[in-house]
Every structure is written in structure tokens, then in C-alpha cells.
Amino acid sequence: MSWNKYNLYNLAQRTRYPDHGRKTIFQQLWYAKRETRAYHGASLSEKRWRKLFKSVLPAADTATATQKPGDHPHAAALMYGDLERRLEIFLHRALFADSVESARQMIRHGKVRVDDKTLRYPSYLLEPGQLVSVDPHAIAMLRGKEGTELSYHPKPYSQPFHFLPDYIEVNYRTCEAILLREPISRPGRVEVPSPIPPEVHGLAHEYYVRKWR
Template sequence: MRHRAPYSAARGLIRMSWNKYNLYNLVKRELPQPSARKTLYQQRWEAKRLTRNYHGDRVTERRWQALSITSQLPDFANMPPEAKAAAKALALRPTIASLTYAALERRLDTVVFRCLFAPSVYAAKQMVRHGKVKVNGRKLAYPSYNLKDGDIITVEPSAIQMLSGEAGTDMEYTPKPYSQPFHFLPEYLEVDYTTCSAVFLRAPVSRPGRSEVPSPYPPEMHQLAHEFYVRKRG
């Protein structure tokens, strides 16, 4: 869930937001380094804390545990013992392990933010709740709605803060200050700013040497976070 002070410099947690204080935390971020003073469990827990607060701070830990965190990764629980070791070795590769958070990229509020229709995932959540977003032509007031491949998302132009001009005319998209580091479109989205619409093409995937899951953290951090959940589930 969102914290009362999401951009606290003392905590230094990075969020899905263009807020200038969030940008400060992004610039000043310090990634955990291996240390003899920290156990492997502590390193994994810290990686989980950092990545979870970016990818899913709107989702409670209980709810997060109920989600299929590893839906795109091997099902270790139902795997024969002889195959489990090899599967875990594959899943724990950094670029594969980043798919731990791929399921959250299907959330409607996340997609509205990724499409650059909202300056933060929190603003995107409010837009959805206020009926400003449609999926396949139907209003959906559920920010946690999981989009399916091929779903079309449309947003009311008046709800997009970055658009200026009169409705029905050529409206201009003006990026907000401090937003440049976040201005990119993931490969699994196709966006048309003239119609304020987008298509969710597919879930993000892992490719050799890189992952399509947008994140301010390197794949090694996702690897540690994934290891935390894998060990917790047994």
C-alpha cells in the first residue's frame, strides 16, 4: 500500500512517479553491496524491500503473496526432484528472475502510468477509480484489473494533465518538469497520443541479457528478491 511519505529522502525508496523528490531518490540511490556484516538472507530481504516498493507498493504483502508471483517461472512445488535443481538454476538467472514482477505490469493503473498518461501510478489509480479510463470501450473502476493481451485502453483527454488545448482540436502533449528519466515506452505497449489510447500487446518477457520489465534496479537485485520469495515458499 502507498505510504504516507512515499518520497522520503531518509528512506530513499524509488516509486513509479515523476515527483521531483522521487527523482532525487533515484539520483541518490545506493544499491546494497555484499557485506560480511550482512547475511545472505538480509541481502535478499533488502532487495525485496527495494524492488517491491517500486513495482508493487500499492499491493499489500498479504495480497502480493496471494498473487502468482512466479506465474511465468517454473512451478517448483509440482516439479520432480530431478528437474527442480536445473529449473531453479535457470529461474535464478538475473534477467529471468526479473519476471518476478511481470504480473504487476498487467495492472490497469500500472499500464496507464507506463503509457505516460499519468505523472504517477497513484494518479493513474485515481483516474481509473474516477471512471476516466476505459478498457475495450467499457469503463473499469478497478486499478488492479489485469489486462489481457490485445486489450485496448483509452483515457479521457481532459484527465491527462500533460495535454493542453481545446477538446476536439489538436491537443499538445507537454511533459511535466523532472519527468524526463521516466519518459520511455515498454516494448509490450503500443500508444497513440492523438487518440489517448494504447494497446496492451503482451506480458513483458526476458530476452538474452535484458528484461522488458522496467525497473530502476539492476537484474541482480531482482535475482536476490526472487530468491527471497522462492526460499520463503520452500
């Protein structure tokens, strides 16, 4: 999760996956696991990720009902839904940081407040309704001297990633954001942003179900 131009190029390439029909089922599952984990929560160990993994996914259009992964082809990405609540990832999704690594640095330097309390834990899991505020001078895309009006300068080539997920509300004038709810799936799409095709997420979910059942 970075707007570095080389990383953006690699992400664009990942949308064109080769045909793995000649590989064994395990090889296909492992490859899918590797690709999705490289993007979603790459800094987490498998041990920590296991505590967040959900073998049963939320159903389409609701975060309360459940379904099997095959019932809705786009829903498999919801296994990474809880990671979207991590403070470091939330800041990146809210467009306050050009990468998760940058967001992590902002948090550890005390530039981020949650419900008016400074937090230095990038792994903190936000609850719906919590208010996150960021020191404007810590946002790399905002430029200007202290006491003057800041101007926004987006990273080159990052325009395709300049969108706000439906589960986040942001006030860019005050540099504040709120997690409205957890991501859900909708007909034909899922709210968890990912450059990886749905079928690859499905294989990755099956890998973990088989591994940890």
C-alpha cells in the first residue's frame, strides 16, 4: 500500500495474472495467498493475522449475516476487512498518507489523535464512530510554511488510487476522519480496496480455511 511510482506500476501489472491452470491446486492457493498478503497487511506476521482471520464471511449488503465464500464471488476480500480498521491503514485509505509506512511514522511521532487522544500504536483497531485527526504539517502532500495556507500536491501517477472508500468520511479542511462502519460487500463488488482480482482473493481465502480449519 504505497503511491511510490514503481509500486504503482507493479500493482498495475498484478491485475494481469497469468494462467495457472497447469499448476496444482495447492500451488494456485499458495500463490493467491502470497499475492493478497503482499498487499493486505504485509507487516503482520501469520500468527497475528490468524487472530483476525474469519473463515465465515459477512453476506452481501449486510455486515451481520454470514455466507460461504462461494455464495458471493467478490466477498472473499472481506477476510481482510478488519485490517481496514488498523490506524495505519485507515490513514492511508483516508488519503492522509501516501503509504502505510508513512502513516506508521506519523503515528509513532505523535502526529495522530484518536478521539482527542494521541495514539502511538499503528496497529490500533478503530471502532465505528471514532474520530481521527492528523497534524496537517505531517501530511506529505500538503505543503506550505506554518501559519500560511497549505496547498495539496498529489504524488505523480497516484490518481487511480485517489478515492475514498464508502466506510470512511473525511473533512479535509480540518484533517479529520471517521470510520463509519466496517467494509461490506455489494452486488458485483466489495468495499475493501484491492488491485487484486476477486478470484485470487477467493483462492487465498480457501488456502487459509484449509490451513486453519
